[in-house]
Amino acid sequence: MKKAIPILIAVLSGLLVLAALIWQPQLEGWLEVMLNWAVIIASMAALVALATLLLAHTRKIIKVRHGFIYSLILVVAFLVSFAGGMTAGVENPNYLHWIAAIQQPAEASLLGLAALVMAAASLRLFHQRGWSALTVSFGISALVFLMLGLGWLQALQIPQLDIVIGYLEALPLVGMRGLLIGMGLGALLLGFRIVLGLERPYGE
C-alpha cells in the first residue's frame, strides 16, 4: 500500500495530462485542479529545501567545521538579500540595481573562468592523450569553428568559400538534431514506463 499510492498518483497524473491534450475542453477543470496542487506542493518543497539549506549551513557555522566561512557568507548574503527585498520591495530599482551589481559580474567571471579551464584542458589534452584521432579531430574542429565564429571568413564574400562555410556550419546542426531525436525517444520511453508504473523516479 505504501508503494502503491505514489505509483497510483503518478499514473493518474500522467494519464490525465495525456487525455487533456485530446479532450482539452472537457478535462481542463481537472487539469487546473491538479496543477494547483502541484504548484502548492512544489512551493512547499522549495521552502523546505531552503530551510534545510539554511539549517545545514548554520549548523556548520556553529560547530566551526572546515570551510564554515563559506557557509557564513552564504547565510549572511541570504539574510541581507531577504531583508532588503522585504523592506524595500523586490521591484525597488535601488534594490534591483544592488543585486545586479553583484550577480552580473559574478556570473560573467564564472563564465570567463570556464573558458580558461577549457583552454587549459585543451593544452593538457594533447600532452596527455598524444596524437590520436580524437585529439586531432578535436583540435582541427575547434580551430575551424573558432575561426568561423570570428566571422572573418564570411566577410571575405567568396562564393565557393561561402558554400564550404555553409556546409561546415550545418554539421553541428545535424549533430544536434540527432541528439534531439534521441532525447525525444528517450523521453517518450521514460514517459511510458512512468505511466505504466515501471519507472519510479519519485522513489520507492
Added chain:
Amino acid sequence: MTADMIVCPHCGKENFPQVTRCVHCGKELEELFKIEGVEGTTPMPSEEGSELPEILKSFREEERKAPEPTEPPSTTEEQEDTPALIEDDEQSPQKEEPEVPEWLARIRARAAQETDATGDLASRAGTMDQVQSGEKHAEIDKEFTSWIERLRESKQREVLQSARKASEEGENAEGVPEWLQKIREMHPEVEGEETQPIESEPSEESSLSEGAAVPDVHESKEASREETQPLEEATAPTPVSEAAQPEEGTLAEPQEELTEEQRGEQLETQAVSETKKPTQEPKAPEILEPIIEELGMQPEVSVPPEESETAEEQSVAQDLLLLRSQKERAEVLRNLIAEEGKAFPPAHKPKSPHKSWYRLVVGLFLLAALIGTLLFVPPPTLKESAAPAHVIALQEVLQTLGSGDKVLVVLDYQPATSRELESMAAPVLQFIAERGVDWQLLVTQPSGLWLAQELASTAGITPIPEVNYLPGGGLGVFALAIDQNKSLPLLPTSLSALSDYRAILLLEDSGSQFQVWMEQAAPWLGKARFLVLIASQDAAVVLPYYDSGQVSGYAAGTQEGALTAKSLGQQPLQLPHERALQVGLITMMVILILAMITKAEADASERRREKNA
C-alpha cells in the same frame, strides 16, 4: 599478468595484488597477507605461553588448530607450490616424526621454497627433529624470548650509539660489513684479538658473559635485516658439512629471489669478505656457540658424534633465525598494507637539456598576431544578402505586427549572457515600440526583474513597462499555457492567456529552457507563434523546431541579431564587448595552436633523446 593476481579465499576469483578486500565478493583478503601465525591468534592458555613472544604464541595456536577443518587460506604462490612442498614434506623424515610441530614444518616448507639464506638453513635442519622434544621446545621458546629482549636492548643501544655509527661510516667505505662493525663495537676486546676463540668467554655460570656473547649473535642478525648479504654470511657456516669452510659454500649458492642490484652488492661484499677471511670467517659459528651450548643439544645419531653437536646447535639457531625473518616479513607486509591506497610520489622526470627557445619565439609571434589583429583588422562587415532563412523569417513576422497586436516578450536568460541578448533584443523592442504594438514583459527568473529594466533602458524605451514574474519554472510555463480562463491564482494577473497573443518573443540563453517552452507550452497553443532570439551557442537547438514549423523565425548570436536589426531598419547595437569576444576567440585559437606545437616539440625531443641513447 594472472601470475601477479591473488585469489580470493572466499569466492576464488582473482584480484589485484595490492587490494585488501575482494572486488568480487567484498570480503577481506587480509588473510592472504598473513604470515602464518603472526596475526589473528590468541595466546595459549598454558603458563609457558604467557611468557612467550606473540609470534611463538600464534605459532602454537595454529598448531593447536591444525586438526580442525578450517585451515587458514594460503596465497596463490603457496597454492601453486603446494604439491611440490607436500612431496618434499612427505619425503623428508620431519613429517614422519610426530614430535615435529606443525608450525615449524610450515616455516621450513616456506623457507625451502624461498631460496634465500633462511631457505638454505631450513634445508639442513634435519637435525632439529631429534632436538625438538618437549623440554627442548620449552628451551627454544625461552631462548627466543631472550633473543627478542636482546633485540630490543640492542636497538636502544643503536640509538644511543648513532653518533659513533656516523663516525664509523668511513670504515664502511673501506668495505667492512656493517654487521662486523657492530660486533666490533660491542666487543672491542674481540676486535683486538681476532684469532682468539670466543667460546672461551661465555659460560653457563656467568650471566654476564652470556649477555656479552648473545648480543653478538643478535647483532649479526640485526645486520642481516638491513642487508641480505650479511645475513647470508652470518648464517653461511651453518651446514654441517661446511662447518670448516662456511662462507664459500653458502655464497656459491644461487640466490634466486635477490634482485640484480642485491646480487651485485653481494658479489662486492663477497669479494671484500674474501680479502678479510681470516678475521670474519670464524666469527659467526663462534658467536652461535654460546647459545647452542646453553641449550644443551643432543648429538645427532646419523651424523658423526664430533660434528652432530655443532649441527644441532646451529640448526636451533637457524630455526630462531627463521622465526625472526618471518616476523620481519610480517612487519614489511603490515607496512605495505598500511601504505595501500596512498598516492605514490610523482616520478621525477629530468628536464630536457635542450633549450626550446623557439617556443618563446612562436608564442611571441602569436601574441603579436593577436594584438595586430585587434588593432588593425576592422570588424567584419554585415551583408544583408547573406542573412539566413530563419533570420529573414523572423524579420517578416515582425514586420507583420501592427498597432493593437499583443506581443509577449519573455526574458529567460541569465545575467552572464545579458549583454549578448540585449544587443539582439534592443533593436527588436525598439521596432515593436515604434509600431505601436501592445507588448508585455514576462520573466521566469528572479534576476529577470532587473534584467528587464536594463533591457528597456538599453533600448531607450520609456516608460518601462510592467514586468511580470512567472514562478515555478517548467510547471509555471505549463500552467500558463493551459490556463485559458485565468483561474490559477499563482499566475501573473495582468497577463492574458497565451493563446491571446499574436506572437511570443523568447529571449533565451539556454537550449534546455527553450525546450521547456516548446514542450510544455507549444502543444497547447496549436498555432506557431514563437519567435526566438537566442545565444549563439544554442542555435543548433532551435533549428529543428524552426524546420518543423513550431518556431516562426529566430536569430542566434550578435551577428544574426545585427542582421535582424538592419533588416528592420534599426541601428545595430554596438557593444563594447564585441572586441572582447574576438579576443577570447583568438586567444583560444592561440592556445590550441600552442598546445599542438609544444606537443610536437616534446615528441621530437623525445625521439632525439632515444636516438642519442
